[in-house]
Amino acid sequence: MREAQKMLPTLPFRKVAILGAGNGGRALAASLRMQGQPVTLWNRNWNHLQELRATGKIQLTGALEGVAEDIETTDNISVAVRDADLVMLVTTADAHRLVIEAAAPFLAADACIFLQPGRTGGAFEIRKVLNVLLPGHRIDICESQSLIFACRATSACEVRVIGIKECVPVAALPYSRTSEIVPRLRCLMPGMREAESLLHTSFENIGAIFHPAIVLFNAAAIERGEQFFFYQDISPLVSDFLLELDQERIKLGRCYGINLKSIFEWIVAAYPESSGDTLRERFRGNPAYHDITSPTQLHSRLLTEDLPTGLVPMVAFGELVGLEMPLMRSLVNIGSSLLKRDFWAEGRNLQSMDLQGLNVQDIIRAAS
Secondary structure, eight states: OOEEOOOOSSOSOSOEEEEOOSHHHHHHHHHHHHTTOOEEEEOSOGGGTHHHHHHOOEEEEETEEEEEOOOEEESOHHHHHTTOSEEEEOSOGGGHHHHHHHHGGGOOTTOEEEESSOOSSHHHHHHHHHHHHSTTOOOEEEEESSOSEEEEEEETTEEEEEEEOSOEEEEEESGGGHHHHHHHHHHHOTTEEEOSOHHHHHHTOHHHHHHHHHHHHTHHHHHTTOOOBTTTTOOHHHHHHHHHHHHHHHHHHHHTTOOOOOHHHHHHHHOTTOOOSSHHHHHHTOGGGTTOBOOSSSSSHHHHTTIIIIIHHHHHHHHHTTOOOHHHHHHHHHHHHHHTOOHHHHSOOTTTTTOTTOOHHHHHHHHO
8 A cells, every 4th residue: 555645734843863874764764854844864974875965855665655855964963963853763773872972962952862773772772871971961762663664775865665564662761751752753653652661662672583583594595695585485494483482582571571462463563464374474475575585695784783682682681580592592692603793792781771780670660
């Protein structure tokens, strides 16, 4: 189903800074701009922006159609965030800390930082960074469970929106701010929903369940340069493995008092147009997944992002409650060995999220 964006009679934000001009950042910039929202799109690599800067336009095709004009672009982060009351991070989650460290001196006093998505523990990590760099400032931070769009850039100035998620949980830190922030976000992105807590958005990091396992089970094919459809070509046994892996995440949620959606339930909620009675059938029967192909190399964000900001912090939360998570641990170990990187050392942990020394009840209170 194709949708067209409509101009809003009243804008929810003074200015939106979108940090990261990849697939998601460009799609969001275009979507918001078509609704009349002032937007500045930042990317650290100026070459990535040259063609877009020349036209100032982004065309959306697919599930969302239209042309966004007058999109301001910059590689100067102070210009991007100056006077912005919504700062959206749409970089890979492993870059969140570095980007916020660069942006912090220039943030407006009323800025809200929105991690889209935060992956696991993102808001906690950014709060610690801002507490160090801006002591005494109270800047709202919120995170979504996933990106609102499934999309792929087809050129520098065109993005194909493959699917639009209809239910994306969002939580703020402090959590009490969620009920005020989410309605403003929904003016621009109707699929945003209030999450039960920050642990809900962190533990429903579905990409961490899907991405590393599928990549690692197809590592030889990816190394040989054999392209395949990432979800469409999933085998029955790998699909069954994902369900077993997901049980570790479900158990983690229960230890923290949260009843999480299973990966099957999540697909049904996020993509109601998908069909099928099994996880594999839902993968194959989801129009948003039809054209998504495999990465061209193992050094892909599907490992370099989802291991250190997904599985590693989940295991850290699990260790605190004595939960064995052998499958998650195995994936991190294999990924570290293949890529010759120590994702246990690089990844988010309780200390980097400023949760060290807390017990389970303390963390639940901090997230609720």
